[in-house]
Amino acid sequence: xxxxxxxxxxxxxxxxxxxxxxxxxxxxxxxxxxxxxxxxxxxxxxxxxxxxxxxxxxxxxxxxxxxxxxxxxxxxxxxxxxxxxxxxxxxxxxxxxxxxxxxxxxxxxxxxxxxxxxxxxxxxxxxxxxxxxxxxxxxxxxxxxxxxxxxxxxxxxxxxxxxxxxxxxxxxxxxxxxxxxxxxxxxxxxxxxxxxxxxxxxxxxxxxxxxxxxxxxxxxxxxxxxxxxxxxxxxxxxxxxxxxxxxxxxxxxxxxxxxxxxxxxxxxxxxxxxxxxxxxxxxxxxxxxxxxxxxxxxxxxxxxxxxxxxxxxxxxxxxxxxxxxxxxxxxxxxxxxxxxxxxxxxxxxxxxxxxxxxxxxxxxxxxxxxxxxxxxxxxxxxxxxxxxxxxxxxxxxxxxxxxxxxxx
Numbered sequence: 001x002x003x004x005x006x007x008x009x010x011x012x013x014x015x016x017x018x019x020x021x022x023x024x025x026x027x028x029x030x031x032x033x034x035x036x037x038x039x040x041x042x043x044x045x046x047x048x049x050x051x052x053x054x055x056x057x058x059x060x061x062x063x064x065x066x067x068x069x070x071x072x073x074x075x076x077x078x079x080x081x082x083x084x085x086x087x088x089x090x091x092x093x094x095x096x097x098x099x100x101x102x103x104x105x106x107x108x109x110x111x112x113x114x115x116x117x118x119x120x121x122x123x124x125x126x127x128x129x130x131x132x133x134x135x136x137x138x139x140x141x142x143x144x145x146x147x148x149x150x151x152x153x154x155x156x157x158x159x160x161x162x163x164x165x166x167x168x169x170x171x172x173x174x175x176x177x178x179x180x181x182x183x184x185x186x187x188x189x190x191x192x193x194x195x196x197x198x199x200x201x202x203x204x205x206x207x208x209x210x211x212x213x214x215x216x217x218x219x220x221x222x223x224x225x226x227x228x229x230x231x232x233x234x235x236x237x238x239x240x241x242x243x244x245x246x247x248x249x250x251x252x253x254x255x256x257x258x259x260x261x262x263x264x265x266x267x268x269x270x271x272x273x274x275x276x277x278x279x280x281x282x283x284x285x286x287x288x289x290x291x292x293x294x295x296x297x298x299x300x301x302x303x304x305x306x307x308x309x310x311x312x313x314x315x316x317x318x319x320x321x322x323x324x325x326x327x328x329x330x331x332x333x334x335x336x337x338x339x340x341x342x343x344x345x346x347x348x349x350x351x352x353x354x355x356x357x358x359x360x361x362x363x364x365x366x367x368x369x370x371x372x373x374x375x376x377x378x379x380x381x382x383x384x385x386x387x388x389x390x391x392x393x394x395x396x397x398x399x400x401x402x403x404x405x406x407x408x
Contacts (some may be wrong), residue, residue, distance in 0.1 A: 002303050003344045005243040010365045012380055020393035021176055023187040028209045031388055036400040038375060040382045045207045045396050049215040052352070052398075055268040058216065059259075061202040061276045062225040064193035066161070067168030069180070072120035072138050080120055081110030082138060083171060084164070085199060085232055086252075088149050093197045093229070093252075097161035102153040104141060108232060109148050115140060122167055131166055134158065161196060171199050171232075173392050175359070188392070197229035197252075203392040204274035204355045221271075224262060228253035228276045228337075238361055248302045248338040248363070253280045255333045257325045260284070263349065264318035271352040275364050278371075281349045283337040285310075288317025291324045299336040305345060314348050341367040343374055353399045357383055357390040373402035 024030055028046040043051065052058070068084040087096035089104040096103045109115060120138040124131050134154045141149040154163055169180040170188050190205035192213070217223060233249030240246050263270070263284070272278045283300040289312055290298045321333060340363060353371055357380065358364035369376040379397065382388075388395045 001306055002244040003306060003342055005342055005366070006241060007238045007243055007246075007361045008241070010362075010369065010376075011360045012377070012384070014360055014384075014390060018384070018388075018390050019175060020389035020391060020395075021178060022183065023206065023393045026209075027187075027191075027207050028212050030207050031395040032207075033379065033383055033388060033395070033397040035372060035375075035379050035397065037402070038378065040378060042382075042386060046209070046212055048212060048354070048398065049219050049221075052216065052219065052221055052271060053269045054220045056221045056271050056352070057262065057266045057268055058221050058223045058271040058273065059277045059281060060190075060192055060205060060208075060223065060225050060273045061228055061280070062190075062192050062194040063198040063202060063227050063229050063276075064196045065170060065189055065198045065201050065230075066196050067164050067170050067185075068199045069169045069171045070136075070138075070164075070167055071123040073123050074115070074118060074120060078114045079111065079123065080115050080138075082120075082150055083108040083110070083199065083232065084150075084168075085147070086229075093195075097159060097196055099160045100157045101155075102151060103160050104149055104151045107148060107150045108146055109140075109143075109150070112143070112146055112148070128166075134163065134166070136163060136167055173200065175391060176393075192225070194225075195227045195229075195254075197227075199232050200230040201392065202228075202230060202274040202276045204277075204396065206393070207396050208273075222262070224259050226253060226255050226259065226277060226280045228280045230276055237359065238363060243340075243342060243363075243366065246340075246363070248340045250299065250336045250338050251276075251279070252334070252336045253283070254335075255280065255284065257322060257331050257333070260318055260322050260325070260333065264315055264322065269351040270349055271354065272350045273354045275353075275355055275358075275367055278350050278353060278367065279337060279339055279341065282341065282345075282347065283335070283339050284321065284333075285312075285314060285317045285348045286339070287333070287335055288312070288320045291320035292316065295324075297321065297324060297333060297335055300339045302338040302340050305339065305341075341370050343370045345370045347371065347401060347403070351401050353401070355397055355399065356392065356394055357388060357397065359391065368399070371401055372399055375402065
């Protein structure tokens with residue numbers, strides 16, 4: 001049953017000067033708020049390893065942000081911005097990035113009404129000869145409001161991943177109210193990013209340095225990766241008065257068979273770095289239920305966790321996924337999720353969360369509230385009152401779930 005939640009109850013006043021417009025010079029010098037058993041204190045992020053329980057399992061999202069924003073122009077001179085969201089043909093990210101002459105993507109189209117379907121050419125204000133020789137063009141295949149299917153074609157045999165690197169820009173969040181700058185290419189990307197596909201960074205990971213990661217491992221904490229490609233929907237506010245009417249976008253993710261077995265056998269605390277990792281990990285339980293009941297995995301629907309009571313244990317669920325993968329000779333689970341985590345959600349895997357401070361009236365505030373038993377205002381009032389910086393380039397928090405004893 002869908003919970004009835006008024007989004008206005010998750011609003012707070014966020015002055016513009018509290019939004020971090022740029023990253024700090026050092027990644028791990030950001031402030032770190034710790035919340036545990038209703039008590040808040042503060043640290044510096046580089047102190048994180050000493051604040052974590054020993055023998056824990058820590059999960060990172062190793063997705064990589066692609067320079068997905070492209071500027072084209074019509075023969076009339078009108079500029080059309082195209083923001084690549086996800087591949088259509090080829091539909092697999094790896095195959096699409098490897099394409100050497102054409103591919104089709106679902107895109108957000110800026111200034112969409114001015115594009116009449118004619119072929120667009122890439123804006124190249126600096127007249128870079130390598131970019132000019134490529135002859136990148138865009139053709140509108142189909143339209144659905146502000147989004148559409150766009151076919152890109154180019155010369156020279158370069159893979160599309162390289163085309164984006166040469167022609168695109170990193171799509172920084174709109175609330176920064178500035179253009180992408182050189183610093184964003186490095187700092188709007190985690191150090192451990194590997195797999196191309198996101199159009200927004202999993203920003204909880206932006207604070208980690210090689211030193212912090214090394215010390216985490218020296219503390220006896222096992223570090224592992226999942227991959228969820230973050231979509232543009234992460235920037236969308238909840239516009240409906242009742243959260244039940246807010247549609248969640250699908251995000252693809254992958255988890256290795258080896259990690260599923262580690263999660264199944266994990267006896268320590270499970271630490272998720274970022275809300276994307278939380279959504280991936282918590283989705284696994286419901287995918288396992290599908291394997292038990294239907295014999296195969298499938299995408300997790302938005303309200304699936306609230307539809308009924310589930311009696312399967314986490315171990316039974318993860319066992320079912322592992323068995324399905326082994327029986328089919330697969331090393332990786334690939335699925336999608338639309339899961340929404342709101343107050344009333346039962347966390348089955350994640351015990352501890354590292355995350356930034358999120359926008360008012362957002363689905364991420366709802367997730368935080370669910371995680372800390374409704375006590376999100378204690379956390380945000382402290383952060384606002386103690387000089388913390390907010391949103392993507394802002395400071396961090398370390399949250400211990402309030403219902404650990406009953407959550408599994």
